Amino acid sequence: MADLKSWVSGARLRTLPLAVAPVALGAATAEATQNFDALLTFGALLVALFLQIAVNYANDYSDGVRGTDEFRVGPKRLTGSGEARADDVKRVAFVFFGLAALVGLALVIATSQYWLLAFGAFAILAAWYYTGGKHPYGYAGLGEVVVFVFFGLFATVGTNFIQTLSLDPLAIVLGSAAGFYASAVLLINNIRDIATDTQAGKKTLAVRLGDRRSRVLFLFLIFIPLAINILLILVYPATLLGLANVLLLVPISGIALSGRTPKELITGLKLTSYAGLGYGLLVGAGLVLVNF
DSSP: OOOHHHHHHHTOGGGTHHHHHHHHHHHHHHHHTTOOOHHHHHHHHHHHHHHHHHHHHHHHHHHHHHTGGGSOOSSOOHHHHTSSOHHHHHHHHHHHHHHHHHHHHHHHHHHTOTTHHHHHHHHHHHHHTTTOSSSOGGGGTOHHHHHHIIIIIIHHHHHHHHHHSSOOHHHHHHHHHHHHHHHHHHHHHHHHTHHHHHHHTOOOHHHHHOHHHHHHHHHHHHHHHHHHHHHHHTTOGGGGGGGGGHHHHHHHHHHHHHOOSHHHHHHHHHHHHHHHHHHHHHHHHHHHGGGO
């Protein structure tokens, strides 16, 4: 039976910064227009975290029952390793989906924007069918695209919208930046697994592109947000803070160019996740300073 440490590991905490970054950016863009609401931001953060944890457990379950994890070389999974029963992992995933739905419902009621329920349901379905169902889109090379949409655009624009009740172009731009980081994390994870995913018949984007082209795409994904940041400085000078993220981008680039072992690529994944968080917090802080 899996112990508490194994369940915590199964939540894949290293991916949680990807849930925090877009919410931070969405809240900062709301503050830039003096519409920030701490309680609504906290609710949005809970939804993002619960969804991220839920999709991690759902992925563990689905890959485990499909036998995909029999070939993996990274950290062991609860289902694939046999540490936990598949049904138990599935139940835990749905507990977190339920928590995300409950908090999301509270936000909908608080803002009276009931049409957002459809987006919430869509997000949960997208999280489950990443590796679940008969035709998971994660096995067809679409994972990075969907991650860009939900853990970039939706999370950032959604956090901003529930506070401003309007579509802010700045939130859309920064949501794209957060999405590029989220996609980069998934891509470097899949670069590590190219050989084993090929064995398992999992045609991720990295499998389809191959190792070299996947690494080039990864570099584009992590540097496009930097370009956005440089342009943003022209309008919001205090977002110069975001350029400190280069301190992480340099070692990440080195790993992307020369890293070969699973351990090196896992380090790259962690650093990319932290870089996404750093971007959200630093650029967000620069936007908040607009009103000071």
